[in-house]
Amino acid sequence: MRPYIICHMLSSVDGKIDGAALAAVTGKGEYEATGAKLKGDAWICGRTTMQQHFAEAAPFVSVTNTPAGPQPVFVARRAKSYAISVDTLGKLRWVGGDLDGDHLICVVSEQAPEDYLSMLREQGISYIVSGQSSVDLPRAVRQLGERFGIRTLLLEGGGHINGAFLQAGLVDELSLLVVPGIDGRHDIPAVFDGVSASHKRALPLKLKAVEQRGRGALWIRYKVVRSKTPKRKPSHKTH
Ligand SMILES: NC(=O)c1ccc[n+]([C@@H]2O[C@H](COP(=O)([O-])OP(=O)(O)OC[C@H]3O[C@@H](n4cnc5c(N)ncnc54)[C@H](OP(=O)(O)O)[C@@H]3O)[C@@H](O)[C@H]2O)c1
Numbered sequence: 001m002r003p004y005i006i007c008h009m010l011s012s013v014d015g016k017i018d019g020a021a022l023a024a025v026t027g028k029g030e031y032e033a034t035g036a037k038l039k040g041d042a043w044i045c046g047r048t049t050m051q052q053h054f055a056e057a058a059p060f061v062s063v064t065n066t067p068a069g070p071q072p073v074f075v076a077r078r079a080k081s082y083a084i085s086v087d088t089l090g091k092l093r094w095v096g097g098d099l100d101g102d103h104l105i106c107v108v109s110e111q112a113p114e115d116y117l118s119m120l121r122e123q124g125i126s127y128i129v130s131g132q133s134s135v136d137l138p139r140a141v142r143q144l145g146e147r148f149g150i151r152t153l154l155l156e157g158g159g160h161i162n163g164a165f166l167q168a169g170l171v172d173e174l175s176l177l178v179v180p181g182i183d184g185r186h187d188i189p190a191v192f193d194g195v196s197a198s199h200k201r202a203l204p205l206k207l208k209a210v211e212q213r214g215r216g217a218l219w220i221r222y223k224v225v226r227s228k229t230p231k232r233k234p235s236h237k238t239h
Contacts, residue, residue: 002141003042003153007162007191008035008175015190016183017159025181027214034177034219040154042082042144043102046161047092050085056093062113069110071129073147074121079103082148086135086161090116097124105148107140109133137168159193166203167195173223174205180216 010031011017035043045054068090076097083099085092090112097104105126108116111133120127126148130140144150155165165171176191205222213219 001145002138002170003145003150004172005141005153005155005165005170006038006040006173006175007155007157007165007171008038008040008043008177009157009162009191010177010179011191012181012183013178014182014184016185016188017157017191018183018185018188021183021188022179022181025215026177026179027217030179030213030215030217031177034175034213035154035156038152038154038175040152041080042084042105042148042150042152043154043156044084044086044107044161045156046158047085047087048160049156049158050087050092054083054099055085056095058093059091060093060116060119062090062115064113064115066114067111068108068114068117068129071110071117071127073129073143074117074127075147076121076124076126077103078148082144082150084144084153086137086140088112088135094120094123094125097126105144107135109135137164137170141170157189157191159189159191163192163194166192167199169226171224173208173221176220176222177213178218178220 009017010022012022081102082105083102084105084107086107088109090108106120107128109131110129128140128143130136155162204225206225208221208223211219
């Protein structure tokens, strides 16, 4: 059973997500306050976001360079809340097993080196190895539900990991805090990025709630509309 996944993001009116640029037009603590209302028991971010905001500056350097291959899930401990990184090659280095008071789980692929996983075990950090050359997201989120008991997962960016979750059909809801500002720069990640060019139609959403917040921000919640598989007509046997 996989968790219910809500993508919670802060964005300019043109859909850009550079938090530093948006700070000037965002009410203090608004992103966190709206996120807390979603009652997630875990949050998950891509490697770039984790590197920028939470991990050690220098990346992990493997001594053995031996890919770990398939590995069982390592549960260092169960916790009330979790912080999760998606880091294909095991590059992120951590100070310890907790991030902002949440127990850390690293999701990596089989390409992550053996000594990276040893380092995580020594630091009391849980991990999931999922996928041969890239992270198998559907399998990883299933294991987050089954092995850690996570029921509501907040997907908190950046744009590329959001796009990958979206493309894998793993986003159930979008929680967007739109602040009154325009970014306009071409190469700044958007709320969802990197979805393959063959997806030529916008994914339909159903409005769930809108709330005006401080400093003219709008907190918009949408449910993802799943396309229904057409029901087969019952076959009538002829006698
Ligand atoms: N406004 C907001 O609410 C908000 C929230 C979060 C972040 N941000 C901002 O977003 C920016 C970063 O966004 P980003 O889109 O560049 O990076 P990102 O989504 O944070 O991370 C992307 C990276 O995640 C790793 N990854 C692992 N599995 C993946 C998969 N299946 N699909 C895609 N990526 C996968 C890849 O690195 P490897 O190949 O090395 O694993 C990939 O390059 C930062 O500026 C950050 O401050 C804003």
